[in-house]
Amino acid sequence: MRLTVIGTGYLGATHAACMAELGHEVVGVDVDAGKVAALRAGRVPFHEPGLADMVARHTAGGRLRFTTSYEEAGAFGQVHFVCVGTPQRKDGDAADLTCVEAAFADIARHAREGALLVGKSTVPVGTAARLAAAHGSEVAWNPEFLREGFAVEDTLRPDRLVFGVRTRRAERLLRRVHAPVLDAGTPLVVTDFATAELVKTAANSFLATKISFINAMAEVCEAAGGDVRRLAEALGYDDRIGHTFLRAGVGFGGGCLPKDIRAFAHRAAELGVDLGFLRAVDAINMRRRDRVITLARELCGGTVLGARVAVLGAAFKPDSDDVRDSPALNVAARLGLDGADVTVYDPEAMDNARKAFPLLGYALSLEEALRGADLVLHLTEWPQFREVDPGWARELVYRPRIVDGRGVLDADRWTAAGWRFRALGRPVPQGETGWTGEAEGR
Numbered sequence: 001m002r003l004t005v006i007g008t009g010y011l012g013a014t015h016a017a018c019m020a021e022l023g024h025e026v027v028g029v030d031v032d033a034g035k036v037a038a039l040r041a042g043r044v045p046f047h048e049p050g051l052a053d054m055v056a057r058h059t060a061g062g063r064l065r066f067t068t069s070y071e072e073a074g075a076f077g078q079v080h081f082v083c084v085g086t087p088q089r090k091d092g093d094a095a096d097l098t099c100v101e102a103a104f105a106d107i108a109r110h111a112r113e114g115a116l117l118v119g120k121s122t123v124p125v126g127t128a129a130r131l132a133a134a135h136g137s138e139v140a141w142n143p144e145f146l147r148e149g150f151a152v153e154d155t156l157r158p159d160r161l162v163f164g165v166r167t168r169r170a171e172r173l174l175r176r177v178h179a180p181v182l183d184a185g186t187p188l189v190v191t192d193f194a195t196a197e198l199v200k201t202a203a204n205s206f207l208a209t210k211i212s213f214i215n216a217m218a219e220v221c222e223a224a225g226g227d228v229r230r231l232a233e234a235l236g237y238d239d240r241i242g243h244t245f246l247r248a249g250v251g252f253g254g255g256c257l258p259k260d261i262r263a264f265a266h267r268a269a270e271l272g273v274d275l276g277f278l279r280a281v282d283a284i285n286m287r288r289r290d291r292v293i294t295l296a297r298e299l300c301g302g303t304v305l306g307a308r309v310a311v312l313g314a315a316f317k318p319d320s321d322d323v324r325d326s327p328a329l330n331v332a333a334r335l336g337l338d339g340a341d342v343t344v345y346d347p348e349a350m351d352n353a354r355k356a357f358p359l360l361g362y363a364l365s366l367e368e369a370l371r372g373a374d375l376v377l378h379l380t381e382w383p384q385f386r387e388v389d390p391g392w393a394r395e396l397v398y399r400p401r402i403v404d405g406r407g408v409l410d411a412d413r414w415t416a417a418g419w420r421f422r423a424l425g426r427p428v429p430q431g432e433t434g435w436t437g438e439a440e441g442r
């Protein structure tokens, strides 16, 4: 089929390449000429494992093209997928639909007779019906559930597909687009617009709730002397609960969960439904960032003023260079404002971090970040950070003190190598009694 993908960011570039992989002819459209130029040259302007190869292969083979022209896209496509951003509005919790509205208006104006306009962006319930009424084109909603870092795999082998449609024809077209995925046995839910839109915001709300639940348990563990890792392990053996999304730590960030739960609560309130629990989920999540800052202060003798702090991680999670609402950078920036001399290192997200927080210090290697540090904060669990030898790191830092904000480092190993080790939701390692009041200064 001839498809277009409008908006070629994290979601759209992946969707476009994967649709070409399924055998379709695809044109990607973006208003960002720089992004289009990079993609045309077969380069992906962000880090997503496996995607660069796929884009390079299909642009070279001619099945995947990129343009800034809606005219070209409209003349080409039988089905148009809208994948533009829906960030949080500057003036509140609602989703900013400016890009979605512009994209639908532009493609509706240029699309051929009978073309299907499919929304994939995450939107407040009611958006699809409004766009269908506004543009008179046939509309469908096909929400996307991919995770960054696994985007290709999640697109080619998703847990499920959801089609929000009003006609048999729209369903048939979407079935044809996804035929290889459906033939592989992927579950499909065909439903109305509202339900399709709600599946997406409900799924992200559930995931965020699960993370904040275990982080609230981490707070109780801190108060009671328990270990949230063992608690999560024991809880997860109950099949009804499961082990996934129960990793306690500095909490969730990224371009999706934080803004999606806020937008969902806002939209529900407009509809007269109080989803107040999502505000609690959000508050628990933000408190974990505060907790890292409290631990940092405690380990530095009450204040981080003048302390050299190495922050390991800038991306909101490993295997991504996305720094949108990154807990690591939020903590780093706040410590910087408190007078710490902060140096950030991340294997992939340095350029994005520099753009977002130009005043922080940046190191070109892990070793450089650690050298001379008074305190180390482990805030994004890249494999290379987990594999660090505590003895090697001990030789580089000025003071061996670390906060594990992701709950993956081995407290015993770090303590045995002479480190003062703190983690969220876990007891102070044996043999350590907490801050002893030794004088700071070099």
Ligand SMILES: NC(=O)c1ccc[n+]([C@@H]2O[C@H](COP(=O)([O-])OP(=O)(O)OC[C@H]3O[C@@H](n4cnc5c(N)ncnc54)[C@H](O)[C@@H]3O)[C@@H](O)[C@H]2O)c1
Pocket (backbone or CB within 6 Å): 006, 007, 008, 009, 010, 011, 012, 029, 030, 031, 032, 035, 083, 084, 085, 086, 099, 102, 103, 120, 121, 122, 123, 144, 145, 146, 147, 148, 255, 256
């Ligand atoms: N990132 C993810 O993992 C993911 C997963 C599922 C759903 N989503 C949802 O998908 C949507 C896109 O998210 P993203 O992370 O890819 O955002 P992004 O910011 O990476 O990409 C959005 C792209 O849309 C382009 N754009 C903006 N206005 C445009 C217009 N009028 N015409 C053409 N292009 C335009 C931007 O230049 C940008 O390249 C959001 O609604 C998000 O919630 C994202």
Ligand SMILES: O=c1ccn([C@@H]2O[C@H](COP(=O)(O)OP(=O)(O)O[C@H]3O[C@H](CO)[C@@H](O)[C@H](O)[C@H]3O)[C@@H](O)[C@H]2O)c(=O)[nH]1
Pocket (backbone or CB within 6 Å): 122, 144, 145, 146, 147, 148, 149, 204, 207, 211, 244, 245, 246, 247, 248, 249, 250, 251, 252, 253, 254, 255, 256, 257, 260, 316, 317
């Ligand atoms: O047990 C866990 C799991 C995740 N996280 C954090 O939660 C955030 C989100 O992680 P993840 O969901 O893996 O990443 P995203 O790529 O943001 O994906 C989410 O958001 C996408 C955009 O809507 C959806 O498509 C996905 O299904 C949904 O998982 C990250 O900061 C993680 O560090 C935790 O703190 N503990």
